[in-house]
Amino acid sequence: AVERTFSMIKPEGVRRGLVGAILARLEQKGYRIVALKMLRLTPEMAAAHYAEHRGKPFYQDLINHITSGPVVAMVLEGPGVIAGLRRLMGATNPQEAAPGTIRGDFALETSDNVIHGADSPASAEREIALYFTPAELG
Numbered sequence: 001a002v003e004r005t006f007s008m009i010k011p012e013g014v015r016r017g018l019v020g021a022i023l024a025r026l027e028q029k030g031y032r033i034v035a036l037k038m039l040r041l042t043p044e045m046a047a048a049h050y051a052e053h054r055g056k057p058f059y060q061d062l063i064n065h066i067t068s069g070p071v072v073a074m075v076l077e078g079p080g081v082i083a084g085l086r087r088l089m090g091a092t093n094p095q096e097a098a099p100g101t102i103r104g105d106f107a108l109e110t111s112d113n114v115i116h117g118a119d120s121p122a123s124a125e126r127e128i129a130l131y132f133t134p135a136e137l138g
């Protein structure tokens, strides 16, 4: 089924100049960019985004990191895009991500894995609403 998902190029991806390369892969796969914006997350937005990780040992590092610079947030659309984006990104730990995946090709550390993607239909819906208004999702 045609789905929508949420993805974000993290601060290290922006800092390293990987925005174009990453967007190119997503578009080349055939996914449609429905909405796209660059923004710097406030601590409040970061806490909302990573609510499910609250209390984990890496939580504060995660918040500090994701607010350390601008990110590129987007909504992608396509058949099976929720699971498909996760396959395109590769494993959370880039050292385990297969070559050919975004993390496999562009990253080495879990804390700097350059891209985020919603992990389920429920997460996709929640995260899209966190970053985009209905008017921006034309």
Ligand code: CMP
Pocket: 053, 058, 062, 092, 110, 111, 112, 113, 115, 116, 117
């Ligand atoms: P992301 O897909 O954005 O979702 C949660 C993030 O936590 C994950 O990518 C990693 O960047 C980050 N993270 C940092 N340390 C860990 C860890 N030990 N286990 C899982 N995720 C971690």
